[in-house]
Amino acid sequence: MKKVISTLFVLLMFVTIYTDKANAGDRMILVERFTSSTCYPCASVNPTLDAFLQNADPNKITSLSYHMSWPAPGNDPMYLINPNDNNARRTMYGVNAIPDWFFDGVLNVGTSQSALQSAYSQRTDILSPVSIVVDESITGNQVTVKADVYCEGYLSNPNATLQFAVVERVVYYNGYNGENTYIYVFRKFLSSANGTPLTLVPGDKVTHELSYTMDPAWNPAEIKTLVFVQGRPFEMLNAAYVTRDFNLVSSPGFKVIEHGIGGSGNFEVKIPKIADGYNSPVTFTAEVVPATPGISVTFNGGNTISTFPGTVNATVTSTSGVPVGEYKIVFTGTNGSGVTHKTYTNYLVGKNYVTIGNSRPSLTYKVDGVEYISSSLYAWDISSSHVIEAISPQTIGNNRYIFENWSNGGSQTQTININASTSNYTANHKLQYRLLGSVTPAGLPVTVNGSGTFLDSASSNEVTLSALQVTHNGKTYYFSNWEGTGSGSYTGNNPVANITMNGFIFQKAIFDTIDVGISNFNSQIPDKFSLYQNYPNPFNPVTNIKFDIAKSTNTSIVIYDMLGKEISSLVNQVLAPGSYQYSFNAASFPSGIYYYRIKTNEFTDIRKMILLK
Numbered sequence: 001m002k003k004v005i006s007t008l009f010v011l012l013m014f015v016t017i018y019t020d021k022a023n024a025g026d027r028m029i030l031v032e033r034f035t036s037s038t039c040y041p042c043a044s045v046n047p048t049l050d051a052f053l054q055n056a057d058p059n060k061i062t063s064l065s066y067h068m069s070w071p072a073p074g075n076d077p078m079y080l081i082n083p084n085d086n087n088a089r090r091t092m093y094g095v096n097a098i099p100d101w102f103f104d105g106v107l108n109v110g111t112s113q114s115a116l117q118s119a120y121s122q123r124t125d126i127l128s129p130v131s132i133v134v135d136e137s138i139t140g141n142q143v144t145v146k147a148d149v150y151c152e153g154y155l156s157n158p159n160a161t162l163q164f165a166v167v168e169r170v171v172y173y174n175g176y177n178g179e180n181t182y183i184y185v186f187r188k189f190l191s192s193a194n195g196t197p198l199t200l201v202p203g204d205k206v207t208h209e210l211s212y213t214m215d216p217a218w219n220p221a222e223i224k225t226l227v228f229v230q231g232r233p234f235e236m237l238n239a240a241y242v243t244r245d246f247n248l249v250s251s252p253g254f255k256v257i258e259h260g261i262g263g264s265g266n267f268e269v270k271i272p273k274i275a276d277g278y279n280s281p282v283t284f285t286a287e288v289v290p291a292t293p294g295i296s297v298t299f300n301g302g303n304t305i306s307t308f309p310g311t312v313n314a315t316v317t318s319t320s321g322v323p324v325g326e327y328k329i330v331f332t333g334t335n336g337s338g339v340t341h342k343t344y345t346n347y348l349v350g351k352n353y354v355t356i357g358n359s360r361p362s363l364t365y366k367v368d369g370v371e372y373i374s375s376s377l378y379a380w381d382i383s384s385s386h387v388i389e390a391i392s393p394q395t396i397g398n399n400r401y402i403f404e405n406w407s408n409g410g411s412q413t414q415t416i417n418i419n420a421s422t423s424n425y426t427a428n429h430k431l432q433y434r435l436l437g438s439v440t441p442a443g444l445p446v447t448v449n450g451s452g453t454f455l456d457s458a459s460s461n462e463v464t465l466s467a468l469q470v471t472h473n474g475k476t477y478y479f480s481n482w483e484g485t486g487s488g489s490y491t492g493n494n495p496v497a498n499i500t501m502n503g504f505i506f507q508k509a510i511f512d513t514i515d516v517g518i519s520n521f522n523s524q525i526p527d528k529f530s531l532y533q534n535y536p537n538p539f540n541p542v543t544n545i546k547f548d549i550a551k552s553t554n555t556s557i558v559i560y561d562m563l564g565k566e567i568s569s570l571v572n573q574v575l576a577p578g579s580y581q582y583s584f585n586a587a588s589f590p591s592g593i594y595y596y597r598i599k600t601n602e603f604t605d606i607r608k609m610i611l612l613k
Contacts, residue, residue, distance in 0.1 A: 026342045027128040029120065030228055030239040031063040034090060034100040037076040037175030037182070039068075042099045045111040049101065050183060052116045059339075060124050062226065062239060063184040064165060066090060068098055078171065078185050081217055086186065088193035093234070105234035127330070129153025130160075130200065131343060132240035133247045133273050134227050141214040145190070147227040147240075148207050148272070150249045151200040152344050154326065154353065158377045159361070160198045160231045164190035164210050169222045187218060190225075198229065199375050200237075201355055202346055203253020232374075246274045246282060246308070248333050248343040255316070256420045259324050259350025259382065264317040267345050269331045274308045280335040281306035286314060288347075289328040294319040295347065297329060305333075316347050324350035326379055354378045354416075355424040356388055363394050363401055365427055380418045389413040390427035393454075398504035400454040401429040431457040435499075437507045439465075444472050444511055449588070455501045463490070463497040463507050464587045469569060470511070476572060477511040479585075484508075495585040496541065518571060522579035526550050529603035534584070534596070538610040541587040545596055549575045553600045557582060560595045570596075586611050 033049060035042040053063055066086045067078035079086050093102060101109050103119040133148040145164055166187040174180050189195065190210040198206055214220050228239035249272055255265030269284060283304045286297040300313040316329055330344040346353075356367055357375030364373045366389040380386065390412050392403030403412050407426040410416070416425065435455055437448025447466045455461055468479040481493040484507050488500035497507055526548035534543045549555060557571040567589065570582050586594075591613045597606040 026059070027124065027126055028059070028239045029061040029104055029123050030226075030236045031061065032089070032093075032102045032105070033063060033065045033184070034068060034093075034095045034098045035065055035182075036068045036070065036079065036098060036177075037173060037179055038071055038073060038177055039098050040177045043175070043177040043179045045099050046179065048111060048113055049116065052113065052120075053183070056120065061120065062241070064167060064186045064226065065182060065184050066186050067182075068095075070098075073176065075176070077173065077217075078182065081215070082186075082188050085189050085193045088189075089186075102234075104236035105230055106236070127153070127328075127342065127344060128238040129155055130229050130238045131247065131249050132227050132229065132238055133249070134225070134240050134242045135273065136225055136242045141220070142211060143214065143223075143225065144209065144211045145225045145227070146207065146209040148205060149198065149200075149229060151202055151204040151206075151253065152250065152346075153328075154202060154346065154379055155200055155231065155237075155377055157232045157374065158200045158355065159374045160200055160229050160237060161195040162198050162206070162208060163195040163228050163230065164208075165226045165228065166190065166212060166218075167224050167226050168218055169224060171219075171222075187215070187223070188212070195230070197361070199355075199357075200229075201253070201377060202353060203251065243273050244275045245278055245280075245339055246271050246333070246335065246341065248331065248341045250329075250331060250343045250345045252345065254346035254348055254353060256348045256352050256382075257318055257350070258420060259322075260320055262318060262320050263349075264315055265347060267314050267316065267329065268311050269314060269333070269343060270309065270311045271305050271333070272309050278308070280337060280339075282333040282335050284312055284314075285332050285334075287330050287332075288316075289330055289344075292322060292325075292327060294322040295327060318347070318349060322349050324381060326351060348379070350382050351379050352382055352418055352420060352422050354380055354418060354422050355426075357424075357426055358390075359426055359428045360401060360431075362396060363427075363429060364391050365389060366391065380422075382418055382420060384418050385415050386418070387413065387415050388425055390429075392429065394429075395454075398434040400432040400434070402432060404428045404430050433457060433501045433504050435461075435463070435501070435505050435507070437463065437509065439509045439511065441477075441511065444477055445470050446509070446511070448507060448509055451507075457501055459501050461499050461501065462587070463499055465495065465509055466588065467568075468495055468517075468585060468588070475513050476569075477513055478517060480510045480512040482507055482509055496587045517584065518580055518582045520576075520578045521581050524579070525577040526579055529598075529600060529605075531596075531598045531605040531607060533607055534609045538612040539586070540611065540613050541589075542583060542585050543609060545570070545582045545584055546580065547582075547598050548579050549577050549600070550603075552576050553602065556599050558597050558599075559584070560597065562593050562595075564595075567594075 066089050067076045069079050104123050107119045109115045109119040131150040135146045137144045168185040171182045171185045229237040231237050250269045257263035288295045295318045297316050327347040328344045332342050334340045355377050364371050390403040394401045405428050432454035437451035439446045449464045470477050482497045484490045486505040487502035489505045490497035490499050529550050530548040532546040534545045555575045559568040561567050591611050
């Protein structure tokens with residue numbers, strides 16, 4: 001797959017892109033290219049993108065190339081080595097034809113130089129709301145990558161996805177379409193194509209560390225790890241490689257100032273990491289965006305960092321006349337070689353950031369009557385009021401969620417008043433799983449008590465039947481056994497199924513025309529008919545009823561309540577001579593005094609028993 005570099009152009013492109021500095025707090029545009037070594041149109045336009053990437057500022061733009069299995073013959077080795085991740089990305093964007101290029105996930109651009117320049121111009125000056133600091137260590141063929149993600153800016157939808165992508169910077173292969181040089185070839189995601197979900201609020205720092213093993217098909221010298229954060233639905237928030245000079249971050253993420261009075265806030269600007277061998281001092285400037293009279297920034301103790309890692313301190317001051325608003329304090333660090341990086345924090349006058357959401361991300365809630373399905377961040381005026389409502393119950397498949405409380409202890413629907421200390425409101429829900437039941441054979445007049453209900457997660461429950469013996473189509477059916485499906489379900493012949501709700505549970509009750517409750521336990525033929533006292537007595541819920549049959553005869557045993565009402569027929573069949581025992585389960589009956597009666601052609605008797613639950 002590899003060959004010696006054959007053109008000076010390719011060599012120069014490679015050196016230009018990868019020996020310069022990587023993006024730190026500013027925006028690095030990510031161009032995602034869908035292509036294939038079997039695609040002739042791709043071969044004709046890919047050089048345009050390759051040249052554009054070569055000539056652009058490498059601090060501002062990078063790329064990932066996903067290879068597809070079409071058109072025929074579909075033998076692109078860069079696809080075949082990892083079809084799952086390549087297909088997942090294609091599916092996410094809905095790509096059905098190639099070549100296809102996306103700038104920062106939101107601009108589906110054409111393949112001309114002018115289209116690329118237009119897309120670049122639209123995205124390059126948008127300051128990123130996140131900074132990504134990447135560190136990487138390599139031991140043999142094992143690579144460990146650590147990423148610190150700092151949220152600096154306001155995101156109305158703070159939900160995002162963190163991705164680690166393994167990239168081979170250049171691959172040489174004689175393609176079916178005539179191409180032989182492929183750059184920024186995507187190899188795999190760590191740990192899956194779904195990435196890691198994040199919720200980003202200004203001031204948050206999230207750290208993730210992942211490892212991988214070099215594949216023998218890769219050229220280790222060309223492998224790099226690109227870390228990027230993608231917002232909702234697809235907008236790329238930022239991307240970064242390993243630090244090559246210095247990184248910038250700032251804290252705290254925001255400061256709230258009451259409107260109408262003068263105020264101030266103290267901030268730190270840090271260089272948390274530098275590249276090996278880096279030693280150039282960094283000098284800082286600050287600006288207010290939008291520029292606003294009455295807001296000023298001063299550095300305390302100097303505005304240069306020459307020892308690393310290091311910090312400078314800044315104070316932002318505002319007068320009473322500053323209008324209500326969100327103001328970005330943008331810090332720019334410049335080293336002796338003219339390399340600059342930016343970071344920013346937020347100065348809120350008469351406003352505050354408030355996060356509303358659920359403890360379970362798939363659930364909905366309402367803010368001021370509008371329904372939302374994931375956490376949202378609001379920049380609300382201080383002294384304003386808003387109504388938040390937790391929706392309950394919510395059913396998703398076989399799961400149901402019941403509102404328990406808001407994180408502030410407020411009621412399910414409540415009005416919140418925004419002040420300088422207002423922060424987060426999270427609706428907490430408990431999880432329930434559905435219990436379903438059925439009876440076999442179908443059509444029997446028996447129900448599984450509680451079927452279709454939802455029960456608390458991890459709770460222990462008893463599943464019973466409306467009857468253990470029924471007559472249907474001229475036949476008598478007796479409970480035989482349970483068959484359970486799902487973690488915590490019950491399988492066995494106890495009429496009371498004890499289950500633990502570890503998830504959705506399905507309990508099937510099986511009936512048969514053979515009465516499994518009755519058994520002949522003695523081969524000797526009794527010399528007379530007898531009915532014995534049940535044992536145990538009192539009982540809960542199972543007791544044993546013994547009786548003797550002296551000669552073959554039709555036998556019935558019936559249960560009556562205290563009022564003499566027949567509530568269950570245990571036996572109604574011809575029995576051969578012998579000693580019998582019937583295991584009677586009264587799980588579906590209330591506590592009380594009951595009577596059981598035996599009747600044959602020649603013998604009748606009745607006894608009392610007590611059910612105590």
